[in-house]
Amino acid sequence: MPSRPFRLRVHDTLTGRKIVLTPPARGHLTIYVCGVTPYESGHMGHAFTFSIFDVLVRFLEANGVRVKYVQNITDVDDPLLERARRDQIDWRELADRETKVHLRDMTVLGWRPPDVMPRVSDEIKGIVAAASRLHSTxxxxxxxxxxxxxxxYRGYGRLSHRTRRSMLRRLREEGMLGTVGPSAKRDALDFPLWRRSGPDEPAWPSKFGEGRPGWHIECSAMSMHYLGAQIDIHGGGRDLVFSHHESERAQSESLTHKVPFARAWVHTGMVRYEGRKMSKSLGNLVKVSQALQRAPAAAVRLYLVGHRYRRDWSFEWQGLARSARLVEGIAKFLAQDARTATRGGSARPGRALMAEFNAALADDLDTPRAVRTLRAAVRQRDAAAVRAMKDVLAGSASLT
Ligand SMILES: [Zn+2]
Structure with a gap:
């Protein structure tokens, strides 16, 4: 248990500043991270985001903070349904298969699993209730x-720091502009909470007719159901800031009038490959499984979290190889230490090393600095510090 008050500074997308998050006096610090839409899982972009949030959770818990962590599975969403149609398979089958890939990868990468991983298709009741309440109010x-x-909702656009024009441009890029008209939406910025399902798409009964939820209301409803009206940290990839999180914020605060919905909005950068954003449409995804063929899981983890979480960065095989050498060094050193350690000794990690490590992560999760401190701990032959740091940065990922 910590004897000193624990403070974490994180960059908040809404205010554009680092804000101080102190754990609640009682109960849990709550984190909601938008999870995968399971139709093309298992690439480095996903692994980066979820590894970063894993470091955050592990760092908090290592400092005695109790965390409740929810990460959803968006198994009802346009891109997944489109892919199922294209590949002529049942949407559930596709979602199940790709959810398994995600869970398998993150397990190998040593994460502390989220406390709850709700699937949209299991949460329809709460989603309809949230949509109904927005309608009746x-x-x-x-x-x-x-x-x-x-x-x-006053302040739509504030989270993403976008003007109306820039929001419209982004909706066009996302293919989410939709139709404006008397029998459709009144304004291009409006978005569906409940809509009719297409052929072969899932449909549930509701007072708004048979259909399926819109993307944004899913996360508002799940977040509130599992974590309450207000949460400490809402996270996800930066590509979700607009329109997804902007819309989630608007809905959630309109539903409860409890402001803020999230105390901090934390977003991870995009992973590039060969100079371009890694994406399914460009066909340049590097899969976690490919990386694991060349390096131990802990090396993949340390390579990922060796990047500053807010920045975009480029995946390079050479970088992974460097990380693999570090992990090889750690594995050798710890094996040696286990052979020579005196039984019953209470080796404690060096205070200066741990102070530097904790200071790095408390300062907006500076993981590259934390990885450098891990290297220093190996050089200084401090096995207890190496173990403690590895546990936070790479979780239970295997060193060999
Ligand atoms: Zn979401």
Missing amino acids: GYAYKTDALYFDASK
Whole structure:
């Protein structure tokens, strides 16, 4: 248990500043991270985001903070349903298969599993209830679908720091602009909470007709269901800031009038490969399974978290190889130490090393600095410090 008050500084996307997060006096520090849409799982972009949040959770817990961590599975969403249609397989089968890939990869990469991993398809009741409440309180209207009226929420665009024009541009890029008209949405910024399902798409009964939820309301409803009206940290990849998180924030605060919905919005950068953003459409995804063929799991983890979480970076095989050499050194040193350690000795990690390590992570999760401190601990032959740091940075990922 910590004897001193624990403080974490994190960069908050909404204010654009580092803010201080102190753990609650009682109960848990709550974290909601938007999980995968399981149709093309298991690449480095995903692994980076979830490894970074794993370091965050492990770092908090190593300092005696109790954490409740929720990460959802978006198994009802346009890209997944489109892919299922293209590949002519059942959407559930695709979602199950790709969810397994995600869980397998993250298990090998040594994560501390989230406390709850809700799947949208299991959460429809809560989602419909949230949509209904927005409708009955005047934040949503029904035409060909049930839409959230973005003009009713003051500050739509503030999280992403975008003007109306820039939001519209982004919606166009995402292919989410939709149709504006008397029988559709009133304004291009409005977005569906509940819509009719297409052929071969899942559909559930609701008072708004048979259909399926819109993407954003799914996360608002799941986050509130498992973590309450307000959460400490809401995380995800930076590509989710607009429109997903912007819309989630608008809905959640309109639902509860409890502000802020999230005390800190934490976003990870994009992973590039050969100079371009890693994406399914460009076909340049590097899979976790490919990296694991060349390096131990702990090396993949340390390579990923060796990057500053907010920055975009490029995946390079040479970088992974460097990380593999570090891990080889750690494995050798710890094996040697285990052979020579005196039985019953209470080796404690060096205070200066641990202070530097903790200071690095408490300062907006400076993982590259933390990895450098791990290297220093190996050089200084401090086995207890090496173990403690490895546990936070690489979790239970194997060193060999
Ligand atoms: Zn989400």
